[in-house]
Each structure stands twice: as C-alpha cells, then as structure tokens.
Amino acid sequence: MITNNNDQCALALSALEHVYDPEIGLNVVDLGLIYQVDFDEVNGKIFCAMTLTTQFCPMGESIRDNVIRSLEGSFPGFGVEVDLVFDPPWSYERISERGKQFLGH
Amino acid sequence: MFAPNTNNAAVKTTSYKVVLPFYMYAALSFVVATIMLFFSSGTLLHHYFQPRVLATTHTMALGWGTMIILGASHQLVPVIIEGRLYSERLAYASFILAAIGIPLLVYAFFFFNMGAPAIVGGSLIVLSVLSFLINIALSISESHNENVHAIFVLTATGWLLFTVTLGFILLLNFIHILLPEDSIRYLPLHAHLGIIGWFFLLITGVGSRLIPMFMISKYTNTRLLWWIYGLINGALLCYTILFLLQAKEVLIIVPAVLFLSAVTGFIYYCYKSAKQRIRKQIDNQVKVSLLSVLMMLLPVLLLLLIIILSGLTKKQSTIITTYGFTIFFGWITAIILGMTFKTLPFIVWNKVYHQRSVSGKTPSPKDIFNHKNFRIMSVAYLLGFAVFSIGILTSTVLLLQSGAVLLIITSVMYAVNVLSIMQHKAENGNDN
Numbered sequence: 293m294i295t296n297n298n299d300q301c302a303l304a305l306s307a308l309e310h311v312y313d314p315e316i317g318l319n320v321v322d323l324g325l326i327y328q329v330d331f332d333e334v335n336g337k338i339f340c341a342m343t344l345t346t347q348f349c350p351m352g353e354s355i356r357d358n359v360i361r362s363l364e365g366s367f368p369g370f371g372v373e374v375d376l377v378f379d380p381p382w383s384y385e386r387i388s389e390r391g392k393q394f395l396g397h
Numbered sequence: 398m399f400a401p402n403t404n405n406a407a408v409k410t411t412s413y414k415v416v417l418p419f420y421m422y423a424a425l426s427f428v429v430a431t432i433m434l435f436f437s438s439g440t441l442l443h444h445y446f447q448p449r450v451l452a453t454t455h456t457m458a459l460g461w462g463t464m465i466i467l468g469a470s471h472q473l474v475p476v477i478i479e480g481r482l483y484s485e486r487l488a489y490a491s492f493i494l495a496a497i498g499i500p501l502l503v504y505a506f507f508f509f510n511m512g513a514p515a516i517v518g519g520s521l522i523v524l525s526v527l528s529f530l531i532n533i534a535l536s537i538s539e540s541h542n543e544n545v546h547a548i549f550v551l552t553a554t555g556w557l558l559f560t561v562t563l564g565f566i567l568l569l570n571f572i573h574i575l576l577p578e579d580s581i582r583y584l585p586l587h588a589h590l591g592i593i594g595w596f597f598l599l600i601t602g603v604g605s606r607l608i609p610m611f612m613i614s615k616y617t618n619t620r621l622l623w624w625i626y627g628l629i630n631g632a633l634l635c636y637t638i639l640f641l642l643q644a645k646e647v648l649i650i651v652p653a654v655l656f657l658s659a660v661t662g663f664i665y666y667c668y669k670s671a672k673q674r675i676r677k678q679i680d681n682q683v684k685v686s687l688l689s690v691l692m693m694l695l696p697v698l699l700l701l702l703i704i705i706l707s708g709l710t711k712k713q714s715t716i717i718t719t720y721g722f723t724i725f726f727g728w729i730t731a732i733i734l735g736m737t738f739k740t741l742p743f744i745v746w747n748k749v750y751h752q753r754s755v756s757g758k759t760p761s762p763k764d765i766f767n768h769k770n771f772r773i774m775s776v777a778y779l780l781g782f783a784v785f786s787i788g789i790l791t792s793t794v795l796l797l798q799s800g801a802v803l804l805i806i807t808s809v810m811y812a813v814n815v816l817s818i819m820q821h822k823a824e825n826g827n828d829n
Binding site: 350 | 409410472475476479480481610613614615675676677678743744746747750751752759761762763
C-alpha cells in the first residue's frame with residue numbers, strides 16, 4: 293500500500309543529493325537518475341525506481357548500492373528496494389538546471 | 398510511467414580480475430618496445446624488413462596495442478552491447494594464450510629463428526584471438542542488441558583473426574613453401590589488415606561510443622557511423638583485391654581515398670560530439686584521446702605520399718618507416734595513453750570502493766592516479782614522437798636515439814602510474 297506524502301519524498305531526494313556519480317561528480321538527483329520514490333509506511337518499505345547513464349555502467353553497482361545505503365540511513369526501520377529501469381533510457385535532457393550549471397553548460 | 402521489466406542484473410560488470418592482467422602486460426610490453434626501439438634505431442635507416450624492427454613492431458602491435466584493447470574490451474563491450482560478457486573463462490584463456498605466445502613470437506623475430514618459438518608463439522596468438530572472437534560473438538548474440546558500435550567491434554575482431562592467421566601462414570611460409578611468393582611480399586597486406594581492420598575499426602567503434610559518453614554530448618549520428626563502417630571495410634576489401642591481383646601501385650590511391658574519407662568522417666564525428674557537449678571541462682585524458690584522433694591524419698597523408706613517390710625507392714623506404722612509426726607510436730599509442738587513465742581508475746575504484754558509501758571524503762576515480770606524472774608523461778611522449786619522426790625523415794641517428802630515450806621515459810612513467818593505480822588502497826586500508 294503506497295502512502296506517499298510530499299515531505300517524505302522531499303527528504304528522500306535531499307538524502308539522495310549526497311549520492312554521487314563518481315565519474316561525473318554530480319549527485320544522482322541532479323543527474324536525473326532517480327525516476328520515482330514511493331513509501332509503503334504500513335510495511336516499512338521504500339521503493340526507488342532509478343536508472344543509470346548507460347546499462348552495464350562500470351559504476352552502476354556502486355551507485356545503486358549507495359542509493360540503498362543513503363535511504364536506509366535516512367529512514368531507519370525502512371527496507372529499501374531499488375529497481376533499475378532502462379525504459380525510458382537516461383538522456384542528457386534529464387539533467388537538472390543546477391546539474392547543467394555544475395557541468396558548465 | 399516506466400516499463401515493468403526492470404533489470405537489476407544490468408549492474409553486474411566484468412570482474413576486475415579478468416581485466417587488470419591485460420593492462421599490466423601491456424604496460425610492461427610498452428617499456429620493452431621502447432627499449433627495443435632505442436637499440437634498433439640504427440637499423441631503422443635501412444629497409445623495414447629487419448629482425449629487430451619486426452620484433453619491435455610486434456611487441457607494439459600485439460603486446461602493447463592488442464593486449465590493452467583486449468583487456469579494455471572485456472570491460473567496455475558490456476557497456477556497448479548493453480549485455481553481459483559471455484564468459485570470463487574465455488577471457489582468461491585469451492590472456493594466457495597471448496601472454497605466452499607474444500614473447501615467443503618476438504623472440505623468434507629478434508633472433509630470426511622461424512622454428513619452434515615462431516610456430517608455437519604464432520599458433521597460441523591465433524587461439525587467443527579465436528577465444529576473444531567467440532566470446533564477443535556470443536556476448537552480442539545473447540544481448541540481442543546488435544547496435545552499430547557492437548558491429549564495429551565484432552567486425553574488427555574478425556579482421557584481427559584474419560590478420561593473425563595470415564601472419565601465422567607467413568611464418569610457416571618461411572620454412573615450407575605454402576604461398577606462391579615469398580612471405581616478405583605479403584607483409585603490406587598483413588600490416589594493413591591489422592592496422593585498419595583491427596585497430597582503426599575497433600578504436601572508431603568504441604571511441605564513437607565512449608568519447609560522446611565521457612563528454613555527455615547531445616550529438617548522435619548513427620547514419621554517419623554506418624558510412625564510416627562501410628568506407629573502412631570497403632577500403633580494406635578493395636586493397637586486398639588489388640593486392641592479390643598485383644595491380645599497379647598507383648591504384649592503391651582508391652582504397653587510400655576511401656580510408657581518408659573514413660578518417661575525416663570520424664574526425665567530424667568527434668568534433669561535433671565535442672561541440673555539442675554538456676560537460677564543458679574536458680579532462681586531460683580525453684584531450685589526449687582527441688589529439689590521437691587528429692594524429693590519424695598523419696599516417697594517411699604519408700600513405701598518399703608513398704603512393705605519389707612510388708618508384709623513388711630510397712625516399713619511399715624512409716617514408717614507409719615513418720608511416721609505420723606514426724601508426725604504432727603515434728595514434729595507437731596516444732589513444733591508449735589517454736584512455737588508460739580514463740578506464741583503469743574506474744576499474745580499480747570499483748574494486749576498492751564499490752561497497753563503501755560515496756561521500757565527499759571518498760576519492761573519485763580521477764583522484765587515484767598521479768596527474769603530475771600524467772602531464773610529464775604526455776610532454777615526454779609528444780617530444781619523443783616528434784624527435785623520432787624527424788630522426789627517421791632526416792636519417793639522423795642522434796635524433797632517433799634522443800627520441801627513443803624520451804619514449805623510454807614515457808613508457809616507464811606510464812608503467813609506474815599504472816602500477817600505482819593497481820596498488821591503490823582505501824585510505825583506512827579497509828578495501829574490498
């Protein structure tokens with residue numbers, strides 16, 4: 293049962309702003325890797341749909357594991373499930389304005 | 398909103414244990430090749446068919462260029478085909494077979510002993526390439542993602558198998574008469590199949606995926622890439638037919654122009670990728686790789702000069718040597734120098750840090766190699782390349798030896814940096 297509220301989603305996203313793509317140096321939220329975060333408070337679960345800049349990215353496992361660790365650390369008592377989604381695929385259009393500024397665009 | 402078929406398996410990449418031995422082997426081969434270059438400086442002023450020149454060329458082509466490309470391919474092919482590598486065991490087999498075969502072959506050339514070392518070395522290299530080809534073909538087949546980059550890689554590996562098989566037949570032809578003519582006569586065919594069919598096709602296919610990816614470029618042009626693919630393979634087929642028909646040398650201008658068009662197309666592709674990039678700051682490793690793309694023009698222009706000067710035997714021989722040097726010590730070496738420090742730190746970073754939280758305190762992949770060493774190495778390389786090239790063209794032994802010393806410095810600095818990356822430990826020593 294998904295019982296999202298905006299405050300929790302905002303907290304989750306701000307926690308994920310501390311997870312970086314090690315090569316680009318930009319956080320996964322501004323890079324546009326996070327597609328959706330859902331909370332199931334009844335069962336104590338967080339579901340995160342995210343992508344990678346490319347499938348089989350050598351950094352993929354590290355980024356995914358850090359997303360899990362970051363959410364588990366910010367929401368003690370919640371289990372985290374991450375689904376890697378490649379449809380739609382990531383494209384540069386998903387980078388936030390702040391992210392583009394960071395990259396010098 | 399999202400397709401339900403999620404894919405958590407898409408984060409499993411090739412183990413670092415498969416890839417790192419190739420990098421280590423290539424670094425050592427580069428040091429050996431530059432030392433051999435120093436000691437064969439004098440012989441370079443004569444005809445290129447000399448035992449020491451053949452030994453140096455094969456150390457560069459197989460030990461350095463091919464080994465590092467095979468290693469990097471095992472890591473990068475999954476990114477390109479968006480699928481897993483079919484077998485890590487086959488990857489180990491490729492490494493072991495080549496690692497034993499290459500020194501045997503180089504020894505055979507150096508002492509011009511075409512007996513057992515040449516035959517055993519040559520056959521091990523053919524088996525190594527065959528293992529790699531099977532691995533790549535099955536990886537692509539299982540991924541069901543036959544994109545243009547994957548086709549470049551597969552075709553390039555096919556040309557490599559053709560090249561090493563022909564090379565092996567040429568070795569046998571020294572002892573038993575298998576071919577209508579002397580092995581020396583087939584050397585240009587063997588060399589161009591390897592240079593264009595393997596190195597150029599593969600570097601173009603992988604580079605056209607990685608260069609835009611590293612710069613986060615908006616530019617994509619699959620149609621242009623298919624044109625480049627057609628031009629390269631057309632040039633190779635045309636050259637092979639003309640060669641086997643023993644056509645007039647001037648007709649080589651046809652495949653040369655096709656190849657020049659392919660090089661120009663790839664330079665245009667890289668230029669557009671750089672122009673439309675989101676990431677404005679280009680790091681030094683990508684800069685060196687982009688420089689190597691421009692360096693491709695040098696051998697092509699020399700090739701055209703060789704064709705124009707055909708008949709002026711002495712001058713032509715010098716230009717042919719410069720042509721070979723600008724290929725192996727020019728663009729192939731430049732792209733490897735750049736891309737090593739883009740790919741190897743990733744592999745080692747994953748090994749050391751992948752189970753750690755990435756916070757502001759965790760070094761990024763670019764922090765685990767020595768940038769000062771890289772800059773000095775790049776300067777030594779460019780100077781060494783320029784001095785040695787001028788040395789060949791002016792037939793000056795002192796310039797050849799000075800250039801070779803600078804290239805030895807380059808290779809030693811490269812090997813030191815590669816070794817230090819491989820030995821990188823997490824700061825508190827709690828690495829994985």
